[in-house]
Amino acid sequence: MRIAHGAVLWITVLTTNSEDQTMTINTQSVAYRDNYTELTGEFVWDAGRSDKRPGILVVHGGAGLDARAGMDVLLSHPQVDGRVAAVGYCFGGMVALELGRSGAEIAGAVSVHGSLSTPRFAQSGTVKAKILVCHGALDPHVPLTQGFQRARSGAR
Numbered sequence: 001m002r003i004a005h006g007a008v009l010w011i012t013v014l015t016t017n018s019e020d021q022t023m024t025i026n027t028q029s030v031a032y033r034d035n036y037t038e039l040t041g042e043f044v045w046d047a048g049r050s051d052k053r054p055g056i057l058v059v060h061g062g063a064g065l066d067a068r069a070g071m072d073v074l075l076s077h078p079q080v081d082g083r084v085a086a087v088g089y090c091f092g093g094m095v096a097l098e099l100g101r102s103g104a105e106i107a108g109a110v111s112v113h114g115s116l117s118t119p120r121f122a123q124s125g126t127v128k129a130k131i132l133v134c135h136g137a138l139d140p141h142v143p144l145t146q147g148f149q150r151a152r153s154g155a156r
Contacts, residue, residue, distance in 0.1 A: 024048060034069035041070060045079055052081035054107070059092030067099045071106070083107055085129070090114060093133075100129040108132065115142055 024047040032039050045053070055074045059067055067086060074080060085108040088096035093114020100109030101118060103126035112134045135142065 030073060032069060032073045034066045039069065041073060043077055050079075052079055054083040054085070055080035057084060057086040057096075059086060059088035059095045061088075061090040061092050067095045068104070071099070071104070085109065088112070088114060097131065097133065100131045101127060103128055110134065113139065113142070 026043075026045050026047040028043040030041050030043060032041065055077065057067060057070050057074050059070070071084060071086070074084060075082065084106050086096040086099050086106055087110040088094070089112045091114070093111035094116075095114075096109045097111040097114050097116070098118060099106060101122040103122070106129045108130040110132045113136070114133070116133070116135070
């Protein structure tokens with residue numbers, strides 16, 4: 001059995017109180033499973049708000065996790081209103097992009113310096129999320145020739 005600590009970080013959208021511009025942040029560790037892999041995540045939210053808010057799945061740069069398992073846990077939090085998005089850096093950026101390409105019911109996916117290649121291109125009409133890819137054109141780690149332009153054209 002493999003244990004991954006800090007595999008996914010969940011954030012309920014945080015806003016400040018407009019009157020005094022202060023915020024108290026609550027955190028709650030949560031253990032969950034992806035098949036036989038034990039994972040640990042963290043919920044973070046504004047303690048001054050009790051209303052339901054959108055949730056953001058933040059995927060870190062470590063490999064070996066399934067974003068859908070984290071998304072299911074995020075959606076189960078009582079302060080998440082069902083609207084969710086995903087963001088990630090490096091490996092996490094690739095995971096967020098793949099989640100968006102998969103047709104998952106998310107509002108958006110943001111990939112920062114994530115791999116652009118994919119083992120399966122999105123099918124036309126399946127992508128529901130708005131996707132933002134933040135990537136340097138001269139990045140030698142992930143060249144634009146990985147096929148992102150081709151993948152993008154078929155998934156409108």
